[in-house]
Amino acid sequence: MDASTIMRAYAALGDLTPMLTDCGLLCSAACCRPDEDGQGGVHLFPGERAALGDCAWGRIVPGGLAPMLVCEGPCERDRRPLGCRIFPLTPVRGRSGKWTVRMDARARAMCPLARSGVGGLDPAFVRAARDALRVVAEDPEGEAFLERWFHLEEEYRRPLW
Numbered sequence: 001m002d003a004s005t006i007m008r009a010y011a012a013l014g015d016l017t018p019m020l021t022d023c024g025l026l027c028s029a030a031c032c033r034p035d036e037d038g039q040g041g042v043h044l045f046p047g048e049r050a051a052l053g054d055c056a057w058g059r060i061v062p063g064g065l066a067p068m069l070v071c072e073g074p075c076e077r078d079r080r081p082l083g084c085r086i087f088p089l090t091p092v093r094g095r096s097g098k099w100t101v102r103m104d105a106r107a108r109a110m111c112p113l114a115r116s117g118v119g120g121l122d123p124a125f126v127r128a129a130r131d132a133l134r135v136v137a138e139d140p141e142g143e144a145f146l147e148r149w150f151h152l153e154e155e156y157r158r159p160l161w
């Protein structure tokens, strides 16, 4: 997937964020902090590693799906990856077969917005996140990545026993 597709996905989201106010103030930006093991990060969509270029605020490590960005400080906001831009949403196929969004199961552990569900988020953000993922899905490599992302996120929905 080339960089222009990921840039179109970023443009679909524009400056929209989950809330009209800075939700990072609710949780001290919990989704930007590594977990207790110093791990955790955001998977990079196809083409994002190249689009990201030099990244002074974090390191790139191997991840289950793709390279991951693990942040060590605040990012240059305009350069944050798509996974950060859509969080706490995650891709899922709707009944029509088109990609849409739902609350990411991984948000339950750290995001105060998870409790109120998708309906508690700014509707314009929800629509824009869906549109951004549909831009990604136009590209076969992007669509295959969405499938893998979806299956990984499904794992977090399974009961542990």
Ligand code: SF4
Pocket: 018, 023, 024, 025, 026, 027, 028, 029, 030, 031, 032, 087, 088, 110, 111, 112, 113
């Ligand atoms: S954890 Fe949730 S509420 Fe906190 S900054 Fe991330 S998206 Fe916003």
Ligand code: SF4
Pocket: 031, 032, 033, 042, 058, 069, 071, 073, 074, 075, 076, 080, 081, 084
């Ligand atoms: S790139 Fe920015 S928004 Fe994403 S986890 Fe790092 S600091 Fe947070």
